[in-house]
Amino acid sequence: MSVRPPSRSRRTRGGLTDAGAVALAVATAAGAWCSWPVPIGLGLLVAVLALVRRRPVALVVGSALLASGLGARAWAGLVPPPQERFAGQVTLLGDPRSSFGGLRVDVGLDGRRLELQARGPEAAALADRLTGERVEVHGRLGPVPDVVRERLARRHVAGRLTVDEVGAWQAGSPAHRLANGLRRTLTTGAAPLGDDRALFTGMVVGDDRAQPAVVAGDFRAAGLTHLLAVSGQSVTYALCCQA
Numbered sequence: 001m002s003v004r005p006p007s008r009s010r011r012t013r014g015g016l017t018d019a020g021a022v023a024l025a026v027a028t029a030a031g032a033w034c035s036w037p038v039p040i041g042l043g044l045l046v047a048v049l050a051l052v053r054r055r056p057v058a059l060v061v062g063s064a065l066l067a068s069g070l071g072a073r074a075w076a077g078l079v080p081p082p083q084e085r086f087a088g089q090v091t092l093l094g095d096p097r098s099s100f101g102g103l104r105v106d107v108g109l110d111g112r113r114l115e116l117q118a119r120g121p122e123a124a125a126l127a128d129r130l131t132g133e134r135v136e137v138h139g140r141l142g143p144v145p146d147v148v149r150e151r152l153a154r155r156h157v158a159g160r161l162t163v164d165e166v167g168a169w170q171a172g173s174p175a176h177r178l179a180n181g182l183r184r185t186l187t188t189g190a191a192p193l194g195d196d197r198a199l200f201t202g203m204v205v206g207d208d209r210a211q212p213a214v215v216a217g218d219f220r221a222a223g224l225t226h227l228l229a230v231s232g233q234s235v236t237y238a239l240c241c242q243a
Helices: 018-034 040-053 056-076 120-126 145-151 174-189 191-205 212-220 231-242
Strands: 084-092 098-101 102-109 114-116 136-142 157-168
Touching: 018 056, 040 056, 084 157, 102 120, 114 120, 120 157, 174 191
Parallel strands: 114 157
Antiparallel strands: 084 102, 084 136, 098 102, 102 114, 136 157
């Protein structure tokens, strides 16, 4: 007598069915969309207890509560700072990039994410800094313009810091010191590659800031822009070095 194998959608003891997995995803998305100020500790506690006790329904509820609390915290971080002069230290949350004749980079300040903008000598002073490093700056702090508010909100940027003066900098946390030291070593070692240096740094550490505009334009015209991403840098580098 043959025994029919259990259905794949049927859950094991304490596990989730296919429908349960869908419910978990929907509840988490709904919680994040609603973004009620639920205590994060409450949602985390319910989710952990649900995992320990193997209660699928409680796990769905806990995930929704946790996502809602985290969403509320994210939106709270978007409260714009007041319009005022600023002098202090900020932490770079990315690598500075050229933008319309100047430089921009997201920075962290008192739990907020701000877009820093600099031009002229100030931009040159920040150009060599890397993610995680801390920099003393003087400038003007304020909300972002309405025309770009929605676009910057997707990056959780709450305000804008326009820099007038750049001071001393610090290396940041031990992890950032190690990572940035390795990056600078690789970049310096790749100097003999000349124009292919940007392809090398993109392949190894994902830094494509020095990618020539003409190269990016050629790839875009050929429909091969995806090769300029980190996942395709190795292919790009190999082909260009052999050309």
